[in-house]
Amino acid sequence: MARPLRAKLDLDALRHNYRLACECAPESRALAVLKANAYGHGALACARALEPLAPAFAVACIEEALELREGGIDKPIVLLEGFFEESELEIIAREGFWTTLHSDWQIEAVERSRLPGPINAWLKFDSGMHRLGFGTEDFVRHWRRLALSPKVCGVHLVTHFATADGVDMAYANHQLAEIEALRYRLEAEGYEVPCCLANSPATLALARARGQWHRPGLMLYGADPLERANPFSARLRPVMTLESEVIAVRSVEPGEPVGYGGRFIASRQTRIGVVACGYGDGYDRHAVDGTPVLVDGRRTAIAGKVSMDMLTVDLTDLPTADIGAKVTLWGRAEDGSQLSVDEVARHCDTISYTLLTGILPRVPRIVSVG
Incomplete structure (x- = not known):
C-alpha cells in the first residue's frame, strides 16, 4: 500500500479565491501569481484552472514562464524579477512575455538588442521597499526614455508594499503618497501611467493601492497574509x-x-x-x-x-x-x-x-x- 501522505488540491477553491480577489478590486484586473510552482500547488495545474478567468499571469523568472508556455498557456505572463541575462530578451519578445525592468543594465540591454518585436515593459518604482527598482528621479528619466523607444510597446509602473500586511498602515500610506506624487508628475507631462501596485495584502485591505492591475498571490491559495481581521480574508478557502x-x-x-x-x-x-x-x-x-x-x-x-x-x-x-x-x-x-x-x-x-x-x-x- 502506498504511503498515505498527500497534498490534495481543490481547484474550485482556487477559482473562488481568484474571484474574491477580483471582487476586492472590481475596477482593476488581476494578475494571477504562479511563482514558486504556484506557491507549492503546481503551476501548470493552477494556470489551467484559472486561464478562463485570468487575463494574465505572473511568475518570478523566465524558466517558470516557459514551463507554462510549454504546457499550453498562451496568456500574457509577467516576469516579476525581469531577466537575468541579455540573451533572455529574444525569448521574451518571441513568447510575448511582459518583463519587469528594475536596473540600469536591463534598460540598456533592451535599447541595444535586436528583437523580433517590441516588448511590454513594467518599470519598477522603489516606493519604499528598498529591494528592487528606481528612485523617483531615475524612474522619471527611464520612463521618458522607454516611452520613446521603438523596442517597447507599453510601459507600466509597478511597485511593492513592504508593510501592507501589518496592523500599522503608516508606512504603506507613505509609499502610496510617493506613488501618487510620481503618477501626478508623469501625467502632468502628458503620459498615461497604468499601474500594478497591490500584492495580496494590499488587494485585501488597501483600496487606494489597487491600480489598473493588481497581483494576488498567497490569497489565491487560501492563506491569509494579513495580521489583522478583514472581512475578505474570512471568505478565503484553502486550496x-x-x-x-x-x-x-x-x-x-x-x-x-x-x-x-x-x-x-x-x-x-x-x-x-x-x-x-x-x-x-x-x-x-x-x-x-x-x-x-x-x-x-x-x-x-x-x-x-x-x-x-x-x-x-x-x-x-x-x-x-x-x-x-x-x-x-x-x-x-x-x-x-x-x-x-x-x-x-x-x-x-x-x-x-x-x-x-x-x-x-x-x-x-x-x-x-x-
Whole structure:
C-alpha cells in the first residue's frame, strides 16, 4: 500500500479565491501569481484552472514562464524579477512575455538588442521597499526614455508594499503618497501611467493601492497574509489540504519522553499516534509541542519533535482514533472541519508562504475540483 501522505488540491477553491480577489478590486484586473510552482500547488495545474478567468499571469523568472508556455498557456505572463541575462530578451519578445525592468543594465540591454518585436515593459518604482527598482528621479528619466523607444510597446509602473500586511498602515500610506506624487508628475507631462501596485495584502485591505492591475498571490491559495481581521480574508478557502494517516499507536507512561531529544515528556498515561509526515516531506521541523493537527476531524496536537519521515501526536483524548485514522496537517478534513495553514505557521514561528512552498516533490499532489 502506498504511503498515505498527500497534498490534495481543490481547484474550485482556487477559482473562488481568484474571484474574491477580483471582487476586492472590481475596477482593476488581476494578475494571477504562479511563482514558486504556484506557491507549492503546481503551476501548470493552477494556470489551467484559472486561464478562463485570468487575463494574465505572473511568475518570478523566465524558466517558470516557459514551463507554462510549454504546457499550453498562451496568456500574457509577467516576469516579476525581469531577466537575468541579455540573451533572455529574444525569448521574451518571441513568447510575448511582459518583463519587469528594475536596473540600469536591463534598460540598456533592451535599447541595444535586436528583437523580433517590441516588448511590454513594467518599470519598477522603489516606493519604499528598498529591494528592487528606481528612485523617483531615475524612474522619471527611464520612463521618458522607454516611452520613446521603438523596442517597447507599453510601459507600466509597478511597485511593492513592504508593510501592507501589518496592523500599522503608516508606512504603506507613505509609499502610496510617493506613488501618487510620481503618477501626478508623469501625467502632468502628458503620459498615461497604468499601474500594478497591490500584492495580496494590499488587494485585501488597501483600496487606494489597487491600480489598473493588481497581483494576488498567497490569497489565491487560501492563506491569509494579513495580521489583522478583514472581512475578505474570512471568505478565503484553502486550496491545499496536507493529509496523512496514523500508522502506529503506542502507550507511554507518565514521565516518559517521546521523540528526538525527549522534548515531550508525558504528564499522564498518554496514547501517542505516529503519523506518516516529516521534515523530509517539507513539514516544518520547528513545530513546537502543541502545534495543532486534526485526527478524524478532531483537534489534537503534536507531541515531540518532528522527524524526517514521521511526527507524533497526542491521541489520549481521542480514544477511538487508531491506526488508519485520517490526519489533516492543514486544510479541510473530510468532515468539513478546517485547520488553517496560517495557524500552523504561527506555531512553527514562520509564515504560511514557507509552509506551502516547502512541500517537497515526494509528496504526491492529488487534484480535485471540490
